[in-house]
Amino acid sequence: xxxxxxxxxxxxxxxxxxxxxxxxxxxxxxxxxxxxxxxxxxxxxxxxxxxxxxxxxxxxxxxxxxxxxxxxxxxxxxxxxxxxxxxxxxxxxxxxxxxxxxxxxxxxxxxxxxxxxxxxxxxxxxxxxxxxxxxxxxxxxxxxxxxxxxxxxxxxxxxxxxxxxxxxxxxxxxxxxxxxxxxxxxxxxxxxxxxxxxxxxxxxxxxxxxxxxxxxxxxxxxxxxxxxxxxxxxxxxxxxx
Numbered sequence: 001x002x003x004x005x006x007x008x009x010x011x012x013x014x015x016x017x018x019x020x021x022x023x024x025x026x027x028x029x030x031x032x033x034x035x036x037x038x039x040x041x042x043x044x045x046x047x048x049x050x051x052x053x054x055x056x057x058x059x060x061x062x063x064x065x066x067x068x069x070x071x072x073x074x075x076x077x078x079x080x081x082x083x084x085x086x087x088x089x090x091x092x093x094x095x096x097x098x099x100x101x102x103x104x105x106x107x108x109x110x111x112x113x114x115x116x117x118x119x120x121x122x123x124x125x126x127x128x129x130x131x132x133x134x135x136x137x138x139x140x141x142x143x144x145x146x147x148x149x150x151x152x153x154x155x156x157x158x159x160x161x162x163x164x165x166x167x168x169x170x171x172x173x174x175x176x177x178x179x180x181x182x183x184x185x186x187x188x189x190x191x192x193x194x195x196x197x198x199x200x201x202x203x204x205x206x207x208x209x210x211x212x213x214x215x216x217x218x219x220x221x222x223x224x225x226x227x228x229x230x231x232x233x234x235x236x237x238x239x240x241x
Contacts, residue, residue: 026165029205030179033161037154044147050132051140055098057130058121064100066093067114077107084109097121153214164204166196 059065072090079086086109093102096119124130125138135143158180162168167177167184175189176182184192209217 025205026161026168029161029208030158030168033154033157033179037151040147040151040154044144044151047140047144047147050135051137051144053132054124054130054137054140055120056100057132058124058127059095059098059100061130062121064095064102065097066095066102067116068092068111069094069116070113071111074105079107081109097124149215149218150211153211156214157208160208164207167192 068091070092074088074090077086077088086107088105088107089111090105091103091111093104094100094116095102096117099118120137126136128136130136132140162177162180162182167175167182167189168179169175169184169189170178175184175186
């Protein structure tokens with residue numbers, strides 16, 4: 001079997017007995033790409049839900065960290081001291097870790113509202129006793145970052161497919177590409193076809209970048225941009241020496 005065909009089959013997880021019809025292959029790649037985006041979005045939503053649940057697990061293990069967010073003075077008891085007159089207060093507390101509310105009522109001479117800020121304790125990040133689906137809080141954050149990057153890659157791949165293999169338009173009152181979502185009027189689509197003749201070959205799909213290739217290219221761009229900023233700073237510094 002042709003080396004290029006083998007590469008396509010491996011890259012896009014096609015069955016070997018599946019005929020390599022180029023138009024059908026394009027549809028398979030488009031639909032496969034959309035399925036990957038949907039799967040990644042579903043997993044991302046699940047991971048973000050898990051991320052929100054970690055603080056609750058932490059407080060179940062370590063207890064809440066409450067601050068006073070509001071209070072209501074119901075009236076004085078009649079007792080007083082050097083601190084002033086004692087009053088009955090309805091007090092609202094809120095946990096700075098998980099956001100849980102707690103309400104209480106009691107007599108005290110004074111009470112102050114406290115500054116509230118939600119924060120994740122440092123010891124939560126890598127606590128192996130607190131894992132969801134085999135991941136710690138930090139591992140979940142890292143997987144969310146990876147999935148977000150993967151979705152960006154897949155979205156860019158939509159455009160790349162159309163750059164290489166042409167748009168596949170669905171017509172209603174206008175033309176809309178079922179791959180990348182680009183919209184065109186009848187005249188715009190006609191002019192596009194004239195100016196962008198597409199010769200579809202097996203190499204077209206074999207040349208699409210994998211996620212690993214995309215990550216490597218992105219890393220190289222970041223390194224290049226960092227080096228460029230360093231050079232620019234040095235030039236500015238040397239200018240005033």
